[in-house]
Amino acid sequence: MTHDARRYVALSSPFAMKRGGELHGAQVAYETWGELNAARDNAVLLLTGLSPSAHAASNDQDPTPGWWEPMIGPGRAIDTSRWFVICVNSLGSDKGSTCAASIDPATGAPYRLTFPELSLEDVANAAHQAVRSLGIDQLACLIGCSMGGMSALAYMVLHPGSVRAHISVDTAPQAQPFAIAIRSLQREAIRLDPQWNNGQYDDAHYPETGMSIARKLGVITYRSAMEWNGRFARIRLDAEQRDDNPFGLEFEVESYLEGHARRFVHTFDPNSYLYLSRASDWFDISEYGDGDVMEGLKRIRIQQAMVIGVSTDILFPLEQQEQIADGLRAAGAEVEFVALNSPQGHDAFLVDIPNYSRAIGGFLGRL
Structure with missing residues (x-):
């Protein structure tokens, strides 16, 4: 039996996109607790990273565990006996929201690469419309993780007065060259797969190799070298686990990446992945501050914030979290900065639940 707790909000039609173009009859999916x-x-x-759906935690309609299951629920860090929690699936994601795989009402065929250029400002505006549709004028707190943290900064700068407090989790005010370089390679892997076919693939001709490489690259950067060393060292696979290819899998870490990639391919639409990945590269809060990150952050007016970063995060380094904290403080917010030493790198917010629970639960408890 399939369960679906998703609900849908119809966006304003036409929905104007930041970089030009518009969507007609668009929607975003969301879930609540x-x-x-x-x-x-x-x-x-709650605004998510690139690949998660709106299913952040189990609920009555869908008892399957969500992507942030240990964090959300009665008595947990994000305590649903006190808070009304909403998780919106990003515009452009194929997890229920309008995206490149959706049908274009003008043609009756999937948008594919005719989908308008997507920005995280569009993601933010769509989420804001979802919140307003629930009769909420001001959020008690906006939480953004990874890409969702950048979307959250866009949300607050574009909709002044709509947020009282903010929790920024492992994110950045703009993409750094290292993060752009990695995402660029991920997109190239997808586009060079012959099955991608300029976006004209189907289930039977899916760019599995490209998506697999893109996922492996991602997983490598989501964790830290320290963790890779600790988990795998140079352990080799048993002879029967290796294949006969002269350059086939030999080390346990290779097998681990292969397993991760296999679980990911066919669960995400490649064109949607390309659009969201590029939107992450484009985001830059300095656009709202005459080219200066601090000035852009100073345009955000909230009362309180907690900024959490991890010393082992190579995609969104700790200096970028400090920048967000300094900027929000300069704008007049009361800011708590939490630097964690979790070994898991960027993915720590999904793995190091005790430390994140303590920080996030403590902050929400003081609101």
């Missing part, structure tokens, strides 16, 4: 109180002032919005 807890109850909205009579004053409508206990809402917490």
